[in-house]
Amino acid sequence: MESAAATPEGDLVTITGLTREFSSGGGLMTPRRTMRAVNDVSLRVPRGKVTGVVGESGCGKSTLARLVLRLIDATAGTVAFEGTDLANRSPGQMRKLRRRMQMVFQDPYSAIDPRYTIRRALLEPFQVQGVAQTAAEARAAVDELISMVGLSPRMVASFPHQLSGGQKQRVGIARALALRPSFLVLDEPTASLDVSIQAQIIDLLEALKEDLGLTYLFISHDLSLVRYFCDRVVVMYLGRAMEILPDATARPRHHYAHALLDSNFEPDPARRKVITMLDGEIPSPFAVIPGCAFADRCPAASDLCRRERPVLTDLGGGHMIACHHPRD
Amino acid sequence: MAALDPIKTAIRSPRGGASAAVLVLVVACAVFAPLLAPYAYDIQNLPAANTEPGGTHWMGTDEFGRDLFSRIIYGARTSLTVAVSAISISVAAGLTLGAMAGYFGGAFDRAVTAVVDLTWSFPEILIALILIAIIGPGLQSTMVAISIAYLAQFTRLTRAQIMALKNETYVEATTNLGAGHFHIIFRHLLPNALTPVIVAGMLATGDAIILEATLGFFGLGAQPPTPSWGAMMSSGTAQIFIAPWIIIFPGLAIAMTVIAINLFGDALIEALDIRNRLRSS
Amino acid sequence: MALLSVQDISVTIGKLDLLDGVAFDIDSGEILGLVGESGSGKSLTAMCVMGLLPRIGGTITEGSIVFDGREMIGLPEAELRRLRGKRIALISQNPMTSLDPIIRIGAQIDQVSTLHLGLSAAAARDRSLELIAQLRIPEPAAIHGAYPHQLSGGMKQRIVIAMALAADPDLIVADEPTTALDVTIQAQIIQIMVELVRDRGLALMLITHDMGVVAQACDRVVVLYAGRVAETNTVEAIFAEPRHPYTRELIRCIPRLGQAPGSLKGIPGAVPSVIDYPAGCRFNPRCAVADDLCRDTVPALERKASGLAACHFSEG
Amino acid sequence: MFSFFLKRLLLLIPVFLAVSMVIFMIVHLVPGDPIDNLVQINSTPEQKAALAAKYGLDKPLYQQYAIWLGKALSGDLGDAIILRRPVADLIALNLPHSLALGTLALAFSTLVGIAAGALAAVYKDSLVDRTTMTMILLGSTVPGFWLGLLLIMLFAVQLGWFPVSGARSWDALVLPVLTIGLGGVALVARVTRVAMMETARKDFVMMLHAKGVPSWQIELRHVLRHALLPVVTILSLRIGWILGGAVTVEFVFARPGLGSLLITSLNQRDYPVVQGSLLMLAIAVMLGTLLGDIVQAAMDPRVRERIK
Amino acid sequence: QEATFVMASNDVGAPSYDPIRGTKLNAATSLIYDRMVIQDADQSFHGQLATEWESTADGMAWTFKLRPGVTFHDGEPFNAATIVWWVPQFAGTENAFMTDAIESVEVIDDLTVKFVMKNPDPNLLSNMASIFMGIPSPKAYDAMGTDYGVTGAVGSGPFTLQSFTIGQETVLASNEAYAWASNLSENQGPPHIKTLTVREIPEDSTAFLELRTGGVDMLLSVPTDFLPQLEAEDSIAVGTLPGTGIFYIPINTTVAPFTDIKVREATALAVNQKEILDNLFGGIGSEANNFLISSLLAADVDPALNISHNPDRANELLEEAGWAMGSDGVREKDGTRLQVALWTQNGTEFKRVTEVVQAQLKAVGIGADITVFDSATINDQYRKGNEHQLAVRSYSWANADIIDWFFAGSRLGYPNVSMWNDPKAEVLNKTAMTGSRTWEERVANFKAYHEYVLSQFVFAPIYQPVQIHAYSKDNITLPETVRGTRLQSQTVVDITVN
Numbered sequence A: 001m002e003s004a005a006a007t008p009e010g011d012l013v014t015i016t017g018l019t020r021e022f023s024s025g026g027g028l029m030t031p032r033r034t035m036r037a038v039n040d041v042s043l044r045v046p047r048g049k050v051t052g053v054v055g056e057s058g059c060g061k062s063t064l065a066r067l068v069l070r071l072i073d074a075t076a077g078t079v080a081f082e083g084t085d086l087a088n089r090s091p092g093q094m095r096k097l098r099r100r101m102q103m104v105f106q107d108p109y110s111a112i113d114p115r116y117t118i119r120r121a122l123l124e125p126f127q128v129q130g131v132a133q134t135a136a137e138a139r140a141a142v143d144e145l146i147s148m149v150g151l152s153p154r155m156v157a158s159f160p161h162q163l164s165g166g167q168k169q170r171v172g173i174a175r176a177l178a179l180r181p182s183f184l185v186l187d188e189p190t191a192s193l194d195v196s197i198q199a200q201i202i203d204l205l206e207a208l209k210e211d212l213g214l215t216y217l218f219i220s221h222d223l224s225l226v227r228y229f230c231d232r233v234v235v236m237y238l239g240r241a242m243e244i245l246p247d248a249t250a251r252p253r254h255h256y257a258h259a260l261l262d263s264n265f266e267p268d269p270a271r272r273k274v275i276t277m278l279d280g281e282i283p284s285p286f287a288v289i290p291g292c293a294f295a296d297r298c299p300a301a302s303d304l305c306r307r308e309r310p311v312l313t314d315l316g317g318g319h320m321i322a323c324h325h326p327r328d
Numbered sequence B: 001m002a003a004l005d006p007i008k009t010a011i012r013s014p015r016g017g018a019s020a021a022v023l024v025l026v027v028a029c030a031v032f033a034p035l036l037a038p039y040a041y042d043i044q045n046l047p048a049a050n051t052e053p054g055g056t057h058w059m060g061t062d063e064f065g066r067d068l069f070s071r072i073i074y075g076a077r078t079s080l081t082v083a084v085s086a087i088s089i090s091v092a093a094g095l096t097l098g099a100m101a102g103y104f105g106g107a108f109d110r111a112v113t114a115v116v117d118l119t120w121s122f123p124e125i126l127i128a129l130i131l132i133a134i135i136g137p138g139l140q141s142t143m144v145a146i147s148i149a150y151l152a153q154f155t156r157l158t159r160a161q162i163m164a165l166k167n168e169t170y171v172e173a174t175t176n177l178g179a180g181h182f183h184i185i186f187r188h189l190l191p192n193a194l195t196p197v198i199v200a201g202m203l204a205t206g207d208a209i210i211l212e213a214t215l216g217f218f219g220l221g222a223q224p225p226t227p228s229w230g231a232m233m234s235s236g237t238a239q240i241f242i243a244p245w246i247i248i249f250p251g252l253a254i255a256m257t258v259i260a261i262n263l264f265g266d267a268l269i270e271a272l273d274i275r276n277r278l279r280s281s
Numbered sequence C: 001m002a003l004l005s006v007q008d009i010s011v012t013i014g015k016l017d018l019l020d021g022v023a024f025d026i027d028s029g030e031i032l033g034l035v036g037e038s039g040s041g042k043s044l045t046a047m048c049v050m051g052l053l054p055r056i057g058g059t060i061t062e063g064s065i066v067f068d069g070r071e072m073i074g075l076p077e078a079e080l081r082r083l084r085g086k087r088i089a090l091i092s093q094n095p096m097t098s099l100d101p102i103i104r105i106g107a108q109i110d111q112v113s114t115l116h117l118g119l120s121a122a123a124a125r126d127r128s129l130e131l132i133a134q135l136r137i138p139e140p141a142a143i144h145g146a147y148p149h150q151l152s153g154g155m156k157q158r159i160v161i162a163m164a165l166a167a168d169p170d171l172i173v174a175d176e177p178t179t180a181l182d183v184t185i186q187a188q189i190i191q192i193m194v195e196l197v198r199d200r201g202l203a204l205m206l207i208t209h210d211m212g213v214v215a216q217a218c219d220r221v222v223v224l225y226a227g228r229v230a231e232t233n234t235v236e237a238i239f240a241e242p243r244h245p246y247t248r249e250l251i252r253c254i255p256r257l258g259q260a261p262g263s264l265k266g267i268p269g270a271v272p273s274v275i276d277y278p279a280g281c282r283f284n285p286r287c288a289v290a291d292d293l294c295r296d297t298v299p300a301l302e303r304k305a306s307g308l309a310a311c312h313f314s315e316g
Numbered sequence D: 001m002f003s004f005f006l007k008r009l010l011l012l013i014p015v016f017l018a019v020s021m022v023i024f025m026i027v028h029l030v031p032g033d034p035i036d037n038l039v040q041i042n043s044t045p046e047q048k049a050a051l052a053a054k055y056g057l058d059k060p061l062y063q064q065y066a067i068w069l070g071k072a073l074s075g076d077l078g079d080a081i082i083l084r085r086p087v088a089d090l091i092a093l094n095l096p097h098s099l100a101l102g103t104l105a106l107a108f109s110t111l112v113g114i115a116a117g118a119l120a121a122v123y124k125d126s127l128v129d130r131t132t133m134t135m136i137l138l139g140s141t142v143p144g145f146w147l148g149l150l151l152i153m154l155f156a157v158q159l160g161w162f163p164v165s166g167a168r169s170w171d172a173l174v175l176p177v178l179t180i181g182l183g184g185v186a187l188v189a190r191v192t193r194v195a196m197m198e199t200a201r202k203d204f205v206m207m208l209h210a211k212g213v214p215s216w217q218i219e220l221r222h223v224l225r226h227a228l229l230p231v232v233t234i235l236s237l238r239i240g241w242i243l244g245g246a247v248t249v250e251f252v253f254a255r256p257g258l259g260s261l262l263i264t265s266l267n268q269r270d271y272p273v274v275q276g277s278l279l280m281l282a283i284a285v286m287l288g289t290l291l292g293d294i295v296q297a298a299m300d301p302r303v304r305e306r307i308k
Numbered sequence E: 001q002e003a004t005f006v007m008a009s010n011d012v013g014a015p016s017y018d019p020i021r022g023t024k025l026n027a028a029t030s031l032i033y034d035r036m037v038i039q040d041a042d043q044s045f046h047g048q049l050a051t052e053w054e055s056t057a058d059g060m061a062w063t064f065k066l067r068p069g070v071t072f073h074d075g076e077p078f079n080a081a082t083i084v085w086w087v088p089q090f091a092g093t094e095n096a097f098m099t100d101a102i103e104s105v106e107v108i109d110d111l112t113v114k115f116v117m118k119n120p121d122p123n124l125l126s127n128m129a130s131i132f133m134g135i136p137s138p139k140a141y142d143a144m145g146t147d148y149g150v151t152g153a154v155g156s157g158p159f160t161l162q163s164f165t166i167g168q169e170t171v172l173a174s175n176e177a178y179a180w181a182s183n184l185s186e187n188q189g190p191p192h193i194k195t196l197t198v199r200e201i202p203e204d205s206t207a208f209l210e211l212r213t214g215g216v217d218m219l220l221s222v223p224t225d226f227l228p229q230l231e232a233e234d235s236i237a238v239g240t241l242p243g244t245g246i247f248y249i250p251i252n253t254t255v256a257p258f259t260d261i262k263v264r265e266a267t268a269l270a271v272n273q274k275e276i277l278d279n280l281f282g283g284i285g286s287e288a289n290n291f292l293i294s295s296l297l298a299a300d301v302d303p304a305l306n307i308s309h310n311p312d313r314a315n316e317l318l319e320e321a322g323w324a325m326g327s328d329g330v331r332e333k334d335g336t337r338l339q340v341a342l343w344t345q346n347g348t349e350f351k352r353v354t355e356v357v358q359a360q361l362k363a364v365g366i367g368a369d370i371t372v373f374d375s376a377t378i379n380d381q382y383r384k385g386n387e388h389q390l391a392v393r394s395y396s397w398a399n400a401d402i403i404d405w406f407f408a409g410s411r412l413g414y415p416n417v418s419m420w421n422d423p424k425a426e427v428l429n430k431t432a433m434t435g436s437r438t439w440e441e442r443v444a445n446f447k448a449y450h451e452y453v454l455s456q457f458v459f460a461p462i463y464q465p466v467q468i469h470a471y472s473k474d475n476i477t478l479p480e481t482v483r484g485t486r487l488q489s490q491t492v493v494d495i496t497v498n
């Protein structure tokens, strides 16, 4: 386990035992059921690096993102930003702190208020943070932001619906950068974009990271994209971290991580392969699983796996895995 | 301005255009009544009572010999004022209540929802009659009664809107910028929730005109000699056999206006593409 | 003669010219990939092939669609209905919404075989159970009696496939059958589909924007860009030596394992929208090699080596 | 599922308490001292006090409420002041009429509304659609009292098919049912039409076409069935309208009913009757929504799932 | 031999057939119960259950001879014991004033009773003719307790109660034993109609259409509006009876500007009775110039005191009072406009009269704002005493003591809407109410009281309606002349079904 005590100086964000439960029902119609969307996740986000999180739909990636930014409160565990626990911040302090930590959302189509022009959307961060601006300053700020993300300043008078998905996502990024944050959470920022646009955005994010010295938490369901873009990769399954790859080239040792990588069709007809299909479906998030969450679908699962939950252990060099029977 | 675009689109559709024309006409009657009406609405001429429609009195006269055409024109004023003000009050209150319930949720929301659901399922006419019994007759109380009778509808709608909008990414994005509740509600949620509520309000205005007419049947609403279409119809029932025009013309005015409101509302709904959002209540 | 031959069809909806001269053939036993970015006209093409275009208010203004030797354009709706589901089946993009949520799964599959094969209720049920089992869904009988919401996305997509197979069609049109699914499930579904098509010798028109899927599953590929065919060729040729600059760029945009950091560059500019397609080659504003000719003249779809490409610059 | 409905019923209890409290308070909100409204013109203070004691008006409000509710729950809604008989009897007298009129009007507007809405949706944007919907709209813009008189003049006076008024025979129900029903048709038709048009846009409908299912089957077996779900919701919320909303029609057709009982007693300040009939309506409304839930559950497996 | 009648729309909703405790009784009550005496249109009294009566010269005792052989519907005999039981029943009820003056009832013999009076009450006969004096069977009355009149009613009248559905209909069957009709009826036996349904229809238009289609045979009361329609129908016959009431405007004498008698007088003179009579009521009925219906002797006041339209005088009075004409046609004084509240109650006739009155007041410079109340609320509002100024009201009562009811100082607010409490009037009132020994004395006293009330302009008289009934000529036949003050049992027993 990565423990909070061992936080090296280089970590911007340290997450310890983070857990978030959601209850549904309990109203008129349904019995109350509780699920853990994020279950005891510990993680370091090193300064100036890209930390990737992958996993299938519903595994808790977005919930993790929200918890890290304290957009929702954790059921248990802590998130420390630059060494201080966010949970200890007052609402006022938290609002101030938001200047430093921003987010780019999965769906660029709904990330901007449809009634706002791009200019207004870009100025909102300043307004919300009470940064007084003259008209000229405001214009300069908007111009700078919009050019930073490679859009034409002519676009600022448009409404979101007049922009393409890629352009909207750029506006989303510009807006997140307005307050000069040091930490950016990217929640599947290209999931709804075409590949040709996805590549543009990734390119832009890389450039911005270098220029502005940003730290990223990059969330995606596309393992090959994550392995291309990230320095470290966390593989999540059903709210848990299954494996942490210390670098992009490391070979996954967890069966799930392996299957995830294997399911990715390689774009090369010369290298067609038969996929080792995973049996079964992802269990319901409401199900209480005593052992390894992946046991039911795992080719190597033993009784031990079903009985006892493997803890995340370091295989050396920061490669961590929660598995009783890792692949070799 | 972009906000007017849907209205333009609505007017361009044939039904939208025709109904908009009717509405403009009705509103013009209400606003310019003193200029348009050939006679004063309250000048009685008893010997000329119940005159058939004809040259001097295009729509005939009523049981007091008053010019029906002039009364219809002035009636637009009362009927529209009552309906529009009642619905405006209702919309304003509904927006406030609904926004608070939808945004903050919790016990307040549950209380509001329970009361609203229940009143919503009582007929407006009953609610209005009971309220008038409590607050007394008169035009103002009629307005208040009508507005309370419709309050549930707008509260529900606003609440549903806010609940849906609350989950929009841009709200989360704005929160993430460090925005407070006030900013979120007034800069993002309400402006986006407004359109369907206003359109629903507009459609309800049609119903309010009919409700006012029905209250007139029970002798409530506009006080004589102030003409309102509803009051005119209800006092006309007694003349139905000898001077049917006294009831027919205001009836037509109501039908025409209500249909126009509905058709225009439909055209607007289409232009704004908010059918789903209206249904969400 | 190809099983399905789409010849230079153009499609309009309202005032919009959405497809312009789309052409391709599919033979029995062949998997044809139809790729292109969002909005390039993939689904519209599928609608044309299904004869469902009028349902969304579109018309085919030019060209012809010949299925099994018969011209489909202009066929009366009743005739089309007999083809649809029976000889040409559809697997739609979103399994979550493709099934009627208030009708049992079984009934929805049975419907196809009773309708097209004239089976009795009992026979239809047996056939459906068999199909469900073939698609490797456990407990077919339980699934037959279940409602859609009781199934996961992957299962539902398999049910949609079962429905498509129920009347033994000759051609299956699959419109992005896996985009709504998780990666691991997506792999299952594609694999199952490919196996079925190969076993039964069906023709499959596989619409996708995932070049990985194309590389792994298809025999031939049609690349659409902004309502026109940019290039068609065998899958090997498309990946090995793309003839159209767009195809080339598209393949370059796919992140690959072990690719050097910083080497992923997108295609500059944005996909043009229907309302302002550029004159000439529609790719010209984003193309590195475009010149005035490309800006003025629409390149014809011409035979270039093993395939067809619509580019002034690609050599034959 | 049964336990769900039991739970629903239990959850209605707080709502019921809140509502009954509001209903109870109405008496105290209406202007004028309730005692003054009860007593004769020249009563002495002693007589007033005696009356107040008789009706329990001398106790603190919460006690009055508790007593009132306790009795109401045991079926004793008190005695009407003016009408001088048990309120329960009065309700028993009027409720069947309201129920008959209401259910028939409901059935009428549901059937005609669904038929018209479906017709308009299937032929959407055509002349059929426009004419149907405009005619229905026209029907709903005519205030009930006037529509009632029009129907009387046409069907009772001119054609002589039905009695003018009263509640003495079944055929006397026809015109009132039409009057109320026509008003409701518009609502049902609109909801049906819109719901059908929305359903028609759904993916699964396109899929049905792709399966080669004949259009009429798609419209009737699939699309219409879906459209009925919102119709059921709307209708279940209309139980209050059905039982209490017929006031004008009851007046015009000289029919008894809960609505006119309520209004008459409100005008006569006969508070026990007002409270009793409102309470009755509230209960009916709650049962109505419950019934709506049951029907929804019967029609939609997703709802069944949620409530399991 | 069946018939269906419709009662007046303002009789709708009468809750019971209990004449002792009931405060609102509908027209069918007279068919179930007989009274001691009944009154003809000329105000003369005719015996029904009493055959003869006389009072002592000092008015302190009345002796009634009872009709022999009368039995109630339940077979109980009617005799002196009945009366002894009956009179005390009124004590403590709203109708107690009817028998207030009676100290005790003494039995002379089985068919003779003597009323010993507390004070002379020349009005006793008139009271005895009231519909509230229908005599129920003591046995049934005691047995049914509070249900009496609701679940059942037992009288000795020409019809027996079969069923009563409140607000809907009352079904009556002919009392085959009936043989004691008064001399106002031709038919002295059981009524010709064997089953009579009396329906309640709140909407007058509906009632009219019922009559037109033959759904009912007779409307017991028709609003004047419908007269033209009714007369246009060949199959419908219309009859009228002299009215029993007055439309008038009580003036709140305690609220400015009506504290000034000149303003009150001007208001009263501004009302154009003829215009209202001619235009709203088609000339049917008559102008009202004082507070009492013209058939009452006390209505015959000094002509100079009668109030009739005189706009010139009204204007003059207002000028004198300091109210100068303003530019918009409403008078002003010291910056206050002469704008007053004019209340009325729901109902076509009320609203119409009020609207015309509003215009007539405007003609002399008095602006009036109308508020329409329902009839229950309006009484609550009057009780507050100081919120109303003018109102349009009507009453129906065929006795001069109505002046006491509406103007006595003890009933301020409601029913004394004029809020009039004048020492001189109180003296005159007392004399009229309790100080008369004989009928003549009573007439004189009431006339004096009436004249004083008139001289103070505490109200403005408007209109005296007639009673209109309409029936289907094809279905039923009415006697040549309809006797009595109202269309009641004495006429109904004579009606034959064609």
Ligand SMILES: Nc1ncnc2c1ncn2[C@@H]1O[C@H](COP(=O)(O)OP(=O)(O)OP(=O)(O)O)[C@@H](O)[C@H]1O
Residues within 6 Å of the ligand: A022, A023, A024, A037, A055, A056, A057, A058, A059, A060, A061, A062, A063, A064, A221, A285
């Ligand atoms: N506000 C909420 N209330 C209840 N449940 C929630 C809420 N937010 C998330 N969940 C549940 O938590 C689980 C994890 O959701 P989350 O959005 O974090 O997944 P994800 O990995 O981001 O998935 P995706 O790839 O689809 O975005 C899901 O099962 C989801 O239904």
Ligand SMILES: Nc1ncnc2c1ncn2[C@@H]1O[C@H](COP(=O)(O)OP(=O)(O)OP(=O)(O)O)[C@@H](O)[C@H]1O
Residues within 6 Å of the ligand: C013, C016, C018, C036, C037, C038, C039, C040, C041, C042, C043, C044, C045, C056, C057, C209, C274
């Ligand atoms: N009913 C319609 N009316 C108008 N335009 C339409 C309609 N349907 C599709 N279009 C337009 O036609 C073009 C092609 O659409 P199509 O759905 O075929 O794209 P696609 O390639 O399937 O994209 P995606 O990958 O997003 O599914 C798009 O620009 C789309 O906006």
Ligand SMILES: [Mg+2]
Residues within 6 Å of the ligand: A061, A062, A063, A106, A187, A188
């Ligand atoms: Mg997510």
Ligand SMILES: [Mg+2]
Residues within 6 Å of the ligand: C042, C043, C044, C175, C176
């Ligand atoms: Mg598509």
